[in-house]
Amino acid sequence: MSTSYDFDVIVVGAGPAGGMAAGTAAAMGLRTVLIEEHPEIGAPTHCSGKLQLHAFREFNLPQRLVLNTLQAGAFYAPNGAVARVRRAVPDSHVVDRAVFDRWLAHQAQERGAELLLDTRLRAAERVNGAVRVTGERSGRAFSATAALIVDAEGARPVLPKALGFQLRRRLILGLQYQMTDVDLEEPDCPEVYLGTAAAPGFFAWLMPIGDRRARVGICVDPQLAGRAPLHYLESLLQGHPVVSRRLRYARIERKLAGPIPVLASRSPTAVDGMILVGDAAGHVKATSGGGIYFSLIAARLAAESAAAYVGGDRDALIRYDRRWRRRFGRELRATTMARLALNRMTDADLNAIVATIAADERLRATIERLGDTAYQSRLLAPFMTHALRPGHLATLARPMLKIIRYGLRALWDDEIPAEENGAGEMNP
C-alpha cells in the first residue's frame, strides 16, 4: 500500500480498546497514532474497573494495577433473600481505570505510537484509497490521513456513520459513587441487588475496591425506567435495607457516570477503511455490562488485522469480524439472551431464582465450580438442567418459560430496530 498518508493506523479513543490496539499496532511496526479528546487519559472515569484474571494472564498485566481481588458474589433478591457463592480461586481484580488506561497508553508510546491528547475528532471520510479524520486539537482545526481507522470511541461513536456503518445498540445508563468507610461484610465479595424497583432493566451493585472503600452504583434501561438514574441510586443508598446499613458511616469520594451499549453485538464491525473495537463495537456482556476484557481481546485482533490490511490484504478486515466473533461471540449471544429474558422477569420471578440458588447446595457448588464472569455461557446449560429437576420445577416454571420464550427469541430478534442508535438519552 502507498505510504503517502500521515499514518498507517489512526486509533481513535484512548480507553482500554484504543490503548491496546495502538500498542499492538505499533509493536507490529505500523506507524500508529492514538488520539484522545480529553487533555488527560482516563478522566472522567465512569467504570467500576472489575477485570477478570484471564485478562491479567493473557495480556501480562502487572499486579501493581490491582486495587482489590474478588472471589465471591452475593445476589440479593427484591424480597431481601440472599444467595452467596464463593469460588475456590479468585475470579477478578479491580483496577483504577484512569491508572489502567494511562498504563496502556504509555505502553503504546513505548512501542512507538504517537499520542495526541486534547484532540477531538468529529468526522471521517474516504479519500483516494485512504481515510481522513478531521476535528480540533487544543482549539485548532486538525486533520490526519491513514490507511485505516481503528475506532475505539466508546459507547457513543460519532465517526462510523460517515463510513457507512449503521449501528444498532441499546444504551443503558450507569451512575455510581465511590465511597469510603463502608461496612463491608466480605472485602472480596461484590454484592448485586436485583429488582424492578432497585434498577429497572439491570441491577444495582456494591463493589469493594480495597481499604473499606467501594463503588456503589446502579444501571437502568431508560426504556424500562420511569425515573432518571439519580433517583434509583439515591433510593438505593437511603432505602435499601442492606445498602443503607453498609453505608451508615460512608462518605462519597467521587461520582462516576456513563452509558453502556448492551444488545449491540450483531452489527458488522468492519467496513473498508475502518474497524470498530470495544464499546464502539458492542463488545459488552449484556448481563453484567462488563466490556474491558473483550475490548482488549478485540483490540489485539484489530491491530493484527490492521497490519495485514496495510500490507495489502483487503480481506483482513472481514476476517477481524469473524475472528472476534469466534473468540467471544457466543458470550455476547448468551448474555443477550439472558438479558432479554431478565428484562421480562417480575420481582416474584427474581425472588424464585435467588431462593432456589440459596437453597440448593448442589446448584451453588456447580456455580462455584463453573462460574466465570468472563465466560458466563458455561453456566447456562447446567443451570437449566438443575432448574428442570422436579424439586425446583414448581418454583422456577415461570422464569424458565421466560428464558425459553424471550431468551431464545433473541437468537433471531434482539428487539433493536436497525435504525436505533443512541437510544437512552437521559440525564443522570
Ligand SMILES: Cc1cc2nc3c(=O)[nH]c(=O)nc-3n(C[C@H](O)[C@H](O)[C@H](O)COP(=O)(O)OP(=O)(O)OC[C@H]3O[C@@H](n4cnc5c(N)ncnc54)[C@H](O)[C@@H]3O)c2cc1C
Ligand atoms: C457505570 C459503569 C461501570 C462499568 N463497570 C465495568 C466493570 O466493572 N468491568 C468491565 O469490564 N466493564 C465495565 N464497564 C464497561 C467498560 O467501562 C467499557 O466496556 C470499557 O470502558 C470499553 O472500553 P473502550 O476503550 O471501548 O471505551 P472507553 O473506555 O469509553 O474509551 C473511549 C475513549 O475514546 C475517547 N473518545 C471518544 N470519542 C472520541 C473522539 N471523537 N475523538 C477523540 N477521542 C474520543 C473517550 O474520551 C475515551 O477516552 C462499566 C461501564 C459503566 C458505564
